[in-house]
Amino acid sequence: MGRGPVGAPAIIRYVNNSLASVDDVSGINDSMVLIKTLTASSSATLSFVNGTSDVVFDGTYPIYLFKFINMHPNGNAKQFKFQVDTGTNTSYNQTLTTSTFTAYHNEDDDSTSLGYNDVDHAQGTGFQHLSISTGNDNDQTVSGTLHLYDPSNTTFVKHFLARSSTYTANDHCYDLYVGGYFNTTTALTRVQFKYDGDTIDAGVIKMYGVS
Amino acid sequence: MAIKVANNQSLTAITALPSAVSGGAMTLLSTQTASSSSTISFTSGIDSTYDEYVFKFYDLNPATDDKKFQFNLSADGGSNYNVTKTTTFFSAYHDESDSATNLGYRTGNDLAQGTGVQFFTDSAGNGSDESAAGELHLFAPSSTTFVKHFYSRTSTYYTSNYAFDVFVAGYANTTSAVNAVQFSVESGGNFDGVIKMYGVA
Numbered sequence: 001m002g003r004g005p006v007g008a009p010a011i012i013r014y015v016n017n018s019l020a021s022v023d024d025v026s027g028i029n030d031s032m033v034l035i036k037t038l039t040a041s042s043s044a045t046l047s048f049v050n051g052t053s054d055v056v057f058d059g060t061y062p063i064y065l066f067k068f069i070n071m072h073p074n075g076n077a078k079q080f081k082f083q084v085d086t087g088t089n090t091s092y093n094q095t096l097t098t099s100t101f102t103a104y105h106n107e108d109d110d111s112t113s114l115g116y117n118d119v120d121h122a123q124g125t126g127f128q129h130l131s132i133s134t135g136n137d138n139d140q141t142v143s144g145t146l147h148l149y150d151p152s153n154t155t156f157v158k159h160f161l162a163r164s165s166t167y168t169a170n171d172h173c174y175d176l177y178v179g180g181y182f183n184t185t186t187a188l189t190r191v192q193f194k195y196d197g198d199t200i201d202a203g204v205i206k207m208y209g210v211s
Numbered sequence: 212m213a214i215k216v217a218n219n220q221s222l223t224a225i226t227a228l229p230s231a232v233s234g235g236a237m238t239l240l241s242t243q244t245a246s247s248s249s250t251i252s253f254t255s256g257i258d259s260t261y262d263e264y265v266f267k268f269y270d271l272n273p274a275t276d277d278k279k280f281q282f283n284l285s286a287d288g289g290s291n292y293n294v295t296k297t298t299t300f301f302s303a304y305h306d307e308s309d310s311a312t313n314l315g316y317r318t319g320n321d322l323a324q325g326t327g328v329q330f331f332t333d334s335a336g337n338g339s340d341e342s343a344a345g346e347l348h349l350f351a352p353s354s355t356t357f358v359k360h361f362y363s364r365t366s367t368y369y370t371s372n373y374a375f376d377v378f379v380a381g382y383a384n385t386t387s388a389v390n391a392v393q394f395s396v397e398s399g400g401n402f403d404g405v406i407k408m409y410g411v412a
Contacts, residue, residue: 034236034412067411069262069350070357103299103316103378109323114301114316139386143350143360165350165360165380175299175362175380202356204262208236 032065036207040200042074048207049190057189059152061209066148068164068193070141071203073134077169078195079119080134080142081127084151084158086186093125094188098180102132106172117176123183127196130162132176134195135169141203142166144176151188157181158188237265241408245394247274247401252393253408254289259353261410266392268365269344271404273396276337277370279320280402281328282347284359284383285391292393293326294359298381302333307372324384328395332367333375341368342404345377352389359383 036055038046048066050057057064071080083092102117119129131142144164151158162178182188193205240256257264271280283292300320305312320330332343345365352359362380369375383389396402 032236067263070354070360072357103301103380105297105299105321105323105381107297107324107384112299112316112318112321114299114314139356139358139384141357141360144362145348163362163380165362165382167358167360167382171297173297173299173381175301175378206262 031211033061033209033211034206035209038205040071040203040205043200045192045194046200046205047190047192055207056209057151057191057207058187061211062150063210064148064151065208065210066146066191067144067206067208068130068146069143069204069206071131071134071143071195071205072141072201073136073195073198074201075195075198076136077133078136078198079129080131080193081129081196082146082191082193083127084148084182084188084192085190086184086188088189092127092190092192095123095125095183096121096128096180097123097183098128098178100129100176100178102177103175104132104172106170108171111172121180127194128178128180129176130164130178130193131166132174133168133170134166135171136201140167140169148188148191154185154187156185157183236412238410238412239407240410243406245271245402245404245406247403249399249401250393250395251406252289252391254285254391256408256410257352257390257392258388261412262351263411264349264352265409265411266347266349266406267409268346268394268404268406269342271332271335271343271402272341273335273337274401275398277334278337278400279330279334279397280332280343280394281330281397282392282394283328284389285393286385286387286389289391289393292328292391294389295324295326295384296322296329296381297324297384298322298329298379300330301378303376304333304369304373306374311373322381328397329379329381330397331363331377331379332365333377334370335367336370336372341370343367349389349392355386355388358385359389
């Protein structure tokens with residue numbers, strides 16, 4: 001570990017067992033970096049907008065990962081959904097085509113299923129389901145993950161994959177899978193989550209960049 | 212205080228980094244290796260520090276042929292693994308002789324407000340090269356307001372030479388904090404393998 005040029009600040013200073021004045025260390029496993037955490041409190045929407053409130057949603061990372069944890073709706077039997085937009089647009093109405101399937105099982109043990117679930121889009125512009133009829137009992141929520149691939153690409157469409165576990169209004173557990181793409185070659189700049197026709201009473205969404 | 216020197220490209224006695232240095236969002240908390248073990252339990256480190264815990268397991272090999280791997284949750288630090296759960300279980304499979312394929316729900320492997328173990332693989336063989344691998348995600352286990360969602364996906368080398376892709380999801384139907392997780396093999400058998408627990412910031 002060499003000494004810096006005369007008059008230059010020390011490269012590394014050892015202070016109370018910590019390294020001071022270091023803002024980058026190569027070799028540390030930071031392939032998944034927490035970018036932003038949003039916490040809902042009777043929120044109409046939660047939005048991650050590139051360049052706003054420390055959010056990075058551009059070509060910095062090829063993959064962005066969202067973890068939504070215990071999203072609790074204000075009203076009963078509500079659909080937790082997401083959409084994206086480009087530039088400075090705030091309509092959140094990008095064209096998408098998706099496939100969706102679910103497995104479910106109820107607490108009374110008299111209903112199970114695995115099959116295609118028609119909460120998909122075929123060149124639609126609406127929000128995409130990330131839950132099935134989330135209940136609003138005090139302990140009912142949905143949790144899951146959403147991967148969004150290469151959103152800043154200007155050549156290809158923007159693929160995404162999601163999986164969630166929902167405690168539904170009628171006491172089922174739903175395992176929901178969503179796959180698809182936003183059919184645009186314009187770079188995405190923002191992602192918005194909401195409960196359809198309702199507010200998000202509580203919940204946390206974390207956004208990560210994946211190298 | 213002496214300036215620390217590089218020691219085989221590492222810095223000794225450093226216990227903290229400046230906040231500007233990112234250490235990554237996923238932290239390995241514990242690794243346990245099963246060796247003819249009947250259970251592997253994680254009884255510490257599951258708390259409010261992280262909103263999500265991920266268990267990655269590989270080379271899970273049962274001592275007895277044709278056994279499923281299973282897990283359960285505890286709300287009392289591991290004294291009792293009996294948290295109520297409602298779950299789904301489905302799988303896709305294909306055999307090595309290319310004569311059988313399937314995708315379907317498996318009613319015998321789910322739970323409806325059950326307190327017993329939850330299977331997360333299909334019946335693994337005990338051949339020297341047969342095993343199961345995959346991961347389990349557990350969300351916000353320390354919440355005292357909401358149920359605890361989880362889901363897993365695993366690949367099993369099935370006892371009669373099938374590839375099984377198993378999907379499990381559900382929730383622990385309790386508002387008590389879940390603070391321990393135990394892995395085992397059905398019928399009280401022993402097993403080998405590695406299970407790692409990560410916290411996701």
